[in-house]
Amino acid sequence: MPKRIVIAGGGYVGLYTALRLRQRLREGEAEVVVVSPDNFMTYRPLLPEVASGTLEPRHAVVPLRAVLRGTRFVSGKVVSADREGKTVVVRPAAGPVWELDYDELVIGMGAVAKLAPVPGLAENGIGFNSLAEGVHLRDHVLRQLEIASATPDPELRRCALTFVFVGGGYTGVEAIAELQDMATDVLAGYPELEAADMRWILVEALDRILTTVSDDLADLAADELTRRGIDIRTGTRLDSAEEGVLALSDGTKLSASTLVWVAGTRPRSVVAELGLPVDDGGRLVVDAAMRVERAEHVWAAGDCAAVPDPERDGVCPPTAQHAVRQGEQLADNLVAVVRGGRPSPFRYRSKGEFITLGKNKAVAEVFGRKLAGSLAWAARRGYYATQIPTWNRKVRVLGDWLVGMPFGHDVVDFGSREAPRGAFEEAARKPARSSTQG
Structure with a gap:
């Protein structure tokens, strides 16, 4: 009877582990089951370009059912695991929970935003980790421009045009850079507004932004952002976000309609509930071959x-490059175990770093060489066009980029999609008029 490999999570690890297993397993050797609440994987390096409107949202995702043909896909969440009985409990989108047996279990559930105990943050902030958040932020920024251009109230205008991003890592830098570039580009359509009316503020608690890249690369990015008028506040924290007023640790108080929280991530809470060993950050403790400690x-x-990283003498950084290679190595280890062999330790040296800063703007470090401007931007796009899975997606992404190159950003705000039943609800609130038929 073939063994069953259950993969909990449909992100980078889930997708690339399943893809590699499909390539390497012989027919009838093992059944692969992917359990995920979403039937797509978001290709997160492209999320900033979704937010700025230079890439169609549906082109930045990989449909799991279409890509993983021959692999069983289950729409649901793994909510608990029984290591003794080698079963997991699956909660589907609807209906009762049920159990799924496994011979080998892979946990690749990813991470979510790590919220700090800041008053008002949960009520007024938004993250930048999902497709929904990226699309929402694009519409939100355009909506603030519309509000500011239509109001005679200077306080409301100032509030609408103040955009605060907390967290100066990859996500925060790319998000603020792309959205500020978009907003500046579309201002020609708002004659009532000027670029100087907008305030873009990047708040970082450490002494510099982009602490996971080299100092030189971080300085290049900081210089570009500062040149464009983005206010970078290092060594600063958000202390409060109540009632639309943001209080920073440097004493600044801001009235702002936009608060984007990108100050780190944490594993999903279910990971700690599985009864497996975790470190101080809530991550599962694994050996060099990615086996969870004390859990056969x-x-x-x-x-x-x-995951241990011998290159850094620590653990692997949470980057797409590492997650993809971990998934592929994990699949090779599973194949070895299924065939009675021994797994191999994970080793990977990063090929480089790419940071998008808007249209035709980026910084990069490729094999030790620093790049900036259009060259870095082109290199980044070339790299990710080759990395996104399937030729279908490669062509769609390249098509979006090629079509959009000669044109500016679109100013259409589809915020109404957040309330698709708005017309029905409005009609329901109005008293029905009586009518007579003749």
């Missing part, structure tokens, strides 16, 4: 696992 037949990788 359980493996983990990606943002929810502390």
Whole structure:
């Protein structure tokens, strides 16, 4: 009877582990089951360009059912695991929970935003980790421009045009850079507004932004952002976000309609509830081959696992490059175990770093060489066009980029999609008029 490999999570680890297993397993050797609440994987390096409107949202995702043909896909969440009985409990989108047996279990559930105990943050902030958040922020920024251009109230205008991003890592820098570039580009359509009316503020608690890249690369990015008028506040924290007023630790108080929280991530809470060993950051403790400690037949990788990194003498950073290679190595290890062999330790040296800063703007470090401007931007796009899975997606992404190159950003705000039943609800609130038929 073939063994069953259950993969919990459909992100980078889930997708690339399943893809590699499909390539390497012989027919009838093992059944692969992917359990994920979403039937797509978001290709997160492209999320900033979704937010700025230079890429169609549906082109930045990989449909799991279409890509993983021959692999069983289950729409649901793994909510608990029984290591003794080698079963997991699956909660589907509707209906009762049910159990699924496994011979080998892979946990690749990723991470979510790590919220700090800041008053008002949960009520007024938004993250930048999902497709929905990226699309919402694009519409939100355009909506603030519309509000500011239409109001005679200077306080409301100032509030609408103040955009605060907390967190100066990859996500925060790319998000603020792309959205500020978009907003500046579309201002020609708002004659009532000037670029100087907008305030873009990047808040970082550490002494510099982009602490996971080299000092030189971080300085290049900071210089570009500062040149464009983005206010970078290092060594600063958000202390409060109540009633639309943001209080910073440097004493500044801002009235702002936009608060984007990108100050780190944490593993999903279910990871800690599985009864497996975790470190101080809530990540699963694994050995060099990505086997969970003190848990036979359980493996983990990606943002929810502390995978040792001999190159850094620590743990692997939470980057797409590492997650993809971990998924592929994990699949090779599973094939070895299924065939009675031994797994191999994970080793990977990053090929480089790319940071998008808007249209035709980026910084990069490729094999030790620093790049900036259009060259870095082109190199980044070339790299990710080759990395996104399937030729279907490669062509769609390249098509978006090529078509959009000669044109500016679109100013259409589809915010109404957040309330698709708005017309029905408005009609329901109005008293029905009586009518007579003749």
